[in-house]
Each structure stands twice: as C-alpha cells, then as structure tokens.
Amino acid sequence: MALTGSGRASRPTMEDVARLAGVSHQTVSRVLNEHPNVRPQTRENVLASIRALGYRPNAAARSLVTKRTNVLGVISFDTTFYGPASMLYGIEQAACPDYFVSVASPQAVDRRSVLDTVDRFLGQAVEGIIVIAPQVPAVAVLSEVPADVPLVAVGCGTRTPLASVAIDNAAGALAATRYLLDLGHETVHHVAGPASWLDAQERLDGWSQALRAAGAPQLEPLHGDWSARSGYELGSQLSQLPGVTAVFCANDQMALGLLRALSERGIRVPEDVSLVGFDDIPESAFFLPPLTTVRQDFGELGRRALRLLVDRITSHQEPRPGIPVAPELIVRASATRRGR
Amino acid sequence: MALTGSGRASRPTMEDVARLAGVSHQTVSRVLNEHPNVRPQTRENVLASIRALGYRPNAAARSLVTKRTNVLGVISFDTTFYGPASMLYGIEQAACPDYFVSVASPQAVDRRSVLDTVDRFLGQAVEGIIVIAPQVPAVAVLSEVPADVPLVAVGCGTRTPLASVAIDNAAGALAATRYLLDLGHETVHHVAGPASWLDAQERLDGWSQALRAAGAPQLEPLHGDWSARSGYELGSQLSQLPGVTAVFCANDQMALGLLRALSERGIRVPEDVSLVGFDDIPESAFFLPPLTTVRQDFGELGRRALRLLVDRITSHQEPRPGIPVAPELIVRASATRRGR
DNA sequence: CTGAGGGATGTGAGCGATAACAGCTGGGCC
DNA sequence: GGCCCAGCTGTTATCGCTCACATCCCTCAG
Numbered sequence: 001m002a003l004t005g006s007g008r009a010s011r012p013t014m015e016d017v018a019r020l021a022g023v024s025h026q027t028v029s030r031v032l033n034e035h036p037n038v039r040p041q042t043r044e045n046v047l048a049s050i051r052a053l054g055y056r057p058n059a060a061a062r063s064l065v066t067k068r069t070n071v072l073g074v075i076s077f078d079t080t081f082y083g084p085a086s087m088l089y090g091i092e093q094a095a096c097p098d099y100f101v102s103v104a105s106p107q108a109v110d111r112r113s114v115l116d117t118v119d120r121f122l123g124q125a126v127e128g129i130i131v132i133a134p135q136v137p138a139v140a141v142l143s144e145v146p147a148d149v150p151l152v153a154v155g156c157g158t159r160t161p162l163a164s165v166a167i168d169n170a171a172g173a174l175a176a177t178r179y180l181l182d183l184g185h186e187t188v189h190h191v192a193g194p195a196s197w198l199d200a201q202e203r204l205d206g207w208s209q210a211l212r213a214a215g216a217p218q219l220e221p222l223h224g225d226w227s228a229r230s231g232y233e234l235g236s237q238l239s240q241l242p243g244v245t246a247v248f249c250a251n252d253q254m255a256l257g258l259l260r261a262l263s264e265r266g267i268r269v270p271e272d273v274s275l276v277g278f279d280d281i282p283e284s285a286f287f288l289p290p291l292t293t294v295r296q297d298f299g300e301l302g303r304r305a306l307r308l309l310v311d312r313i314t315s316h317q318e319p320r321p322g323i324p325v326a327p328e329l330i331v332r333a334s335a336t337r338r339g340r
Numbered sequence: 341m342a343l344t345g346s347g348r349a350s351r352p353t354m355e356d357v358a359r360l361a362g363v364s365h366q367t368v369s370r371v372l373n374e375h376p377n378v379r380p381q382t383r384e385n386v387l388a389s390i391r392a393l394g395y396r397p398n399a400a401a402r403s404l405v406t407k408r409t410n411v412l413g414v415i416s417f418d419t420t421f422y423g424p425a426s427m428l429y430g431i432e433q434a435a436c437p438d439y440f441v442s443v444a445s446p447q448a449v450d451r452r453s454v455l456d457t458v459d460r461f462l463g464q465a466v467e468g469i470i471v472i473a474p475q476v477p478a479v480a481v482l483s484e485v486p487a488d489v490p491l492v493a494v495g496c497g498t499r500t501p502l503a504s505v506a507i508d509n510a511a512g513a514l515a516a517t518r519y520l521l522d523l524g525h526e527t528v529h530h531v532a533g534p535a536s537w538l539d540a541q542e543r544l545d546g547w548s549q550a551l552r553a554a555g556a557p558q559l560e561p562l563h564g565d566w567s568a569r570s571g572y573e574l575g576s577q578l579s580q581l582p583g584v585t586a587v588f589c590a591n592d593q594m595a596l597g598l599l600r601a602l603s604e605r606g607i608r609v610p611e612d613v614s615l616v617g618f619d620d621i622p623e624s625a626f627f628l629p630p631l632t633t634v635r636q637d638f639g640e641l642g643r644r645a646l647r648l649l650v651d652r653i654t655s656h657q658e659p660r661p662g663i664p665v666a667p668e669l670i671v672r673a674s675a676t677r678r679g680r
Numbered sequence: 681c682t683g684a685g686g687g688a689t690g691t692g693a694g695c696g697a698t699a700a701c702a703g704c705t706g707g708g709c710c
Numbered sequence: 711g712g713c714c715c716a717g718c719t720g721t722t723a724t725c726g727c728t729c730a731c732a733t734c735c736c737t738c739a740g
Contacts, residue, residue, distance in 0.1 A: 686735105690733070702719100710713090
C-alpha cells in the first residue's frame, strides 16, 4: 500500500493521471467508478498511473457534483457511559466502509443545543442523522427537524413517532420483576432512573405492571441518576425501610451502589434482600454477589439503527415502526427465593 | 431558528440569495465570511435573504476551493471501554465548534487495518488524525504514515517518537506500589495488562521499579486482558499462592474480578490482602470494599490531544514532546497496613 | 478643480470531479 | 461494399463556492 500525504503541496489531480496514462480525465473517472465500458488494458494503464502518482480522488469535488457525501452524523449526549458508547461503536462498525460517521455531543439536552447540532450536521451535508437520545426533551425536539432529513432515534423508548430502534424496556422490567415475585417475594421495590429518561419511564412502567398483574402491593419508586453514587444513597434510604426483600434497579451501576449500601449495614444479598439490575454491563458478572440482570445488546441496537437509517436514505422510505429488541434476563446469584 | 431540509430538492444557492438581496454572489460570500468591507445595510439585506430562503452554504463547494474541510479523524479500537470512550468524548468536546469529528474503529490492530483506516480518512480529506492507540503494533505502524499528515497519538505511552499525549503510567504505578510498600507489605504482586499494550508495559515498569527501589522481592507479573473476567481468573491463581498480602492491578476492572475471586475463597480485602487498581472508573468507589486506585483523567487527555493536533494543523509545527499528565492516587478502603 | 486613494461592490476564472453527449472505431449482416 | 449498432473514448458543461482583479464612487488634500 502506498500512502501519500494529505497534500498541502498540490496533490495530483485526475487530469495528471489522465496525462500520464495517455487518456482523457473522463476515462480515469470511469475506471474509478467502475464503469463497465473500459478496455481492460486501458483500465490497467490508468490504475498504474494512479498508483504511480499516489492519486486520491478529491471528495469535495466529487460530492459537489454527486450531491452525496457518505457522511452520517451521530448525536449523543454522553458517550462515556457504557450504553451510548456501545451503540456508537455498533453504528460505526455497521457504517464502515460505506459511510463515515461524524459524532457530536451537545453540552445540554435543551432544544437549542440539539437543533444547533442538527444544523451543524446539515451544514456539513451529512446524508442522515442518528440520535442517541434517551431523554424525553431531546426526543421531543426532534419532531421540529424537517421531515426530509433522514433521521433515526435509538434507545429512545418505543413510544415515539420518530423512526426509531429501541429495546423493549417494559418487557425487560416486567420479566425482572416477575422473576422476583415468582421467587416468593411479596413485592418488589424499584430504584428508577431519572424521570426525564424514556428508558427509566418504561422500565418503571414494566415494574409497576408486573406488580399489578401479580396483585402485589404497589410502591413508590425511588429515583436515582443512573450513577453508582445515587444507587448508594437510595440504598441507604431503602435499608431503613422495614420489610424490603427484593429490589429491581433500573441499571447495573445503581445496583452496584445499592450493593455497597446494603453491605455496609450488614444486609446480605441475596440472603436478606434479592436484587436485580438492568443492562448487563461487562462488570456485573463480577459484582459481589454476581448480579442478576436484564441484558440489552447495545451494539445490536446501534447496528439496527444504522440499517434503518441507510434504508431511509437509499429508498426514501417512510419510517417503518421499529420492532423493539427483546431483552434477556441473565440469572446470577444476586436474587434468590424468599426466606432462603 | 429556522431549520431547513437536507435538500434533496434543489437547495437555494448563493446566487439565489444574491438575486433576492439585489447584490452579487460575491457580496453574499463576503457577508458569510465576515469580510470587513461590507456596508452594514447591505449585510442586513443579505442576512435577511439568507434567512428568508433558508440558505445554507455548500460545504463541498467551499472546501473544493479553500482546501479545508474542518473535519478531523479519530481512530480508536474499542470505544466501548471507559478509557477510549472518555478520550473520544474529550476530543469531541474540545473540537466543537471549530471541527467535526469523524470516528473509525478498525476491526483489528494489524498494520493493514490501521493504514486502511488512515487511507479512508485521507480520502475524506480530514485535516488531521488522532489515534487512540494503546497497543504497541498500532503505534509502530503510525510511523509509516507520511509526515505531512498531522497526526497525534493519545494514550500510547510516553516513549513514542510520534506527537503524543499520555499519562505518566510509570509514575502512577510507582506511586501505587510504593503506597502499598509503605503500608508495611513486604512485596507487591502485580496483575498486569496484555503485554502488547504500552500502558500495561509502563505500569509494569513502574511497579517493578518501585520494588527495586525499596529492595523488595521481585516477582513475576500475571498478565490479564483488562477484563474483570481475567482478573477473576488470575485472582483464583493468586489466592493459591502463599504469602500474598498486596496486589497492584493494572486496571480497575481486573481489580473487581480479583475482589470476587478472593472473596469466594474467604480471603478478605483489605484485612488479608490489600489491593490497588488503576484508572478510577466511576464505579470503583462503590466496589466492596471501595477501591484505592490511580486516577487518570481521560477527558483531559483527549482535550490535550485535540489541542496538540490543532496546533500542528494551524502552525505546521513539528511535534513538541508531549508532557505526560500526572496521575493521582485515590486512597479508599481496599488497602491497609500490613497485618491490621 | 483635479487627482489620488480607499471603501464598497461586481466580474470572471477556476477548484476537481461527474454527467451528457458526441465521435470514432470495428464487426456483423444484407 | 455499405450500413448499423455497440463498445470505447473524448469534449464540454456544470456543480457552488472563493479568489484575484476590475470598477465605481466618494472623500479629501493640494
């Protein structure tokens, strides 16, 4: 492979290649675009000249005339979390080599920041945008984006009018809660995520639905902010309450915090309290005890989002209703039969 | 704010704006580029026409003539890990709004994949590239990239000839190890990262250096793969060894695995074994017990890398030797005085 | 009153590709 | 032998912008 410079110093142009190969620039263009009607010998000559000069087509010139950039934009709000990071990774994997992926993380989730970011992307002429937007306000704003901008939301719940890809949060939460109820627990407490997050809302709904279906006592959920710290704080509160035997946490990090809060007070998991998390981050199999949790495949979510977006771009399709990805309950040691 | 479509259907051009404003296209260009010599009244007219038509400059046409794209490329290998994800986030934060950030994750770290990715980026005419490349082979390959491509490596150790930004792994490891020795431990075992990773090598060196300096018995390190699982497996091995009282883990995930392995065998941390990790991931304060670890500020690393790259792009500077970022020892409960 | 000078604006060329069309070849068929 | 058509190649226009230069007009000094 011959890499050549970024070319501050006059990169060779198609014309240069043509001259060296003794053909016209158009023939070079044909070779590059794999046009059928080029004599094999000519094609070879051209390819040789391209290699000799280290020629690389100018993307700007090409997209000026084709009106295509092969760039997609991804808007995310905090890619340091495992979920968004994994989705981004999945998107990127699926995009390569057809598309480039440009990322942007607005500082805030307010209307202005989101629209500015979309605007920035449109200025760069991205062909489509994926928004990793689990927060309610972020999703709401997206309806203001003109309909002719191919747009897909991912991980934003299943109740949005947008083209979207999501996991079935409610089903996962329901399964987790029912699992605990089936183990003989009278009811299940819930440490929820922030109320402004769709995932949090849907998981809360699933939990509440499971309690209702089983005729179990309804409880007030506690709201954390997804962090282990908030799980720790809420765990301290929970541990004061009488009769807590089972807790469903809306994510694994909060479950970790809870684990520590309970442990500090001498409450054993799972002997005294059973605990189930959500996400199945890679670490949760190594918590003390290993965490029973609901696995969601973030990477797959990202890949699906990308496919959906590409479909919309290439076929100008209307958004098909996204089929929610079913999450899977991973049983480990952190939950057991009541009163074991 | 008026968002207008991506414009499959003929977007307005500079000429259209000019006609509406009753000026020439060049005057519109002047307004857009904030050229000083435009009459305020004219500028207002032009801006009004721009808004009225929802005009947005065509990035391809502009960069065709300016030879600038405002796009930077970031190559990373697995952005699902906390470290790379945080660096990417830092880079993106610092890049906005001057540059767009395009990401690519080669499937493998071999020579071919890396150079292909660089090539793809150059094809897109990125103005510079940041490589999040902690592995030895990835860094080695980068020397093959032509020198006129602005390139910065981040988190790739401090001993590379490339323009780079890195934390002082050795100093961090040394501090961690010395801390354990100062607590009265005779020697310190080490669970290292994969030998092919520069960070792993440097942390190992720091550890070994600390042992030497203290006249403590030298030991063979155990090599994991950064995952909690490998920490667990190596922890099982370690727990069979006699006389282990202190362990320094090359990252927090492996420390978590170790924690579980020891706990399963009834070995208490810190009473029986003291443990120190590396990275300070957000969860480590909530491990059981909370993990003493070496904090590195990944976000800051990313921001510095970006600044370095932009310096190189704008001033054509030769790479200055990157000043390593000093890591900080965060003392928590997982390590105590020997024989407490 | 005149001409130099500078601010405001317009004109034309060209960036490097693709697309549409035109032209040149050679083989098959009548 | 002539004609047609298909395969290959070249010519020209065009995408939407910036840059260099030309032009206009107004002010102010001599």
